[in-house]
Amino acid sequence: MIVCHCRVVTDRDVADAVQAGARSVAGVCRSTGAGRDCGACVFSLKRLVCEHGTTLVAPVPDVLPEVDVAAS
Template sequence: MIVCHCRVVTDRAVAAAVREGARSLAAVCRSTGAGQDCGSCVFSLKRLVCEHRPELSEVDVAAS
């Protein structure tokens, strides 16, 4: 499923970025390019990062 329509980033690309070491929302955005234009996908990205990195607290993800 496409998460970021501006940069055509899929949920699979986000999961791959997390698997490859992206430990924060900001790191996923830098790695995939998502969330850098209009920003409407940021909440969906945050949810995906939390799903793939449950050990991160909401504070860790929000602070990034």
Template sequence: MIVCHCEVVSDRDVVESIDAGARTVAQVCGATGAGRNCGGCVFSVKRLLCEHEKSFSATPFTEVAGATG
């Protein structure tokens, strides 16, 4: 499905950017080109991010060296 008609960005493109590490709408838009013109696709990008948020929390916690807490 095309998410951004202005830049011809598909939902697969968005998901690939999320899988590659994008965690915000701005990061997804920067990686894919979506949202640069009319901005009508931003809500769809946000929806896809929310749908994939569950997979973010399913990843194991990684400690930062030197961090305490």
């Protein structure tokens, strides 16, 4: 399926970009060229990146470890 009509980028191209190391929508855009023209495909790119198991933002732990600033 074509995801970006401006650059003719398919869902397979997006999956390949993620498999090759793209870890965000911006990374997929850099890798494939998608999302650089009209931007209509950005929501589809986000959905596909999420479907391929990639987090868009690193999770923040509920409790941060204590750090002794004086010892640093």
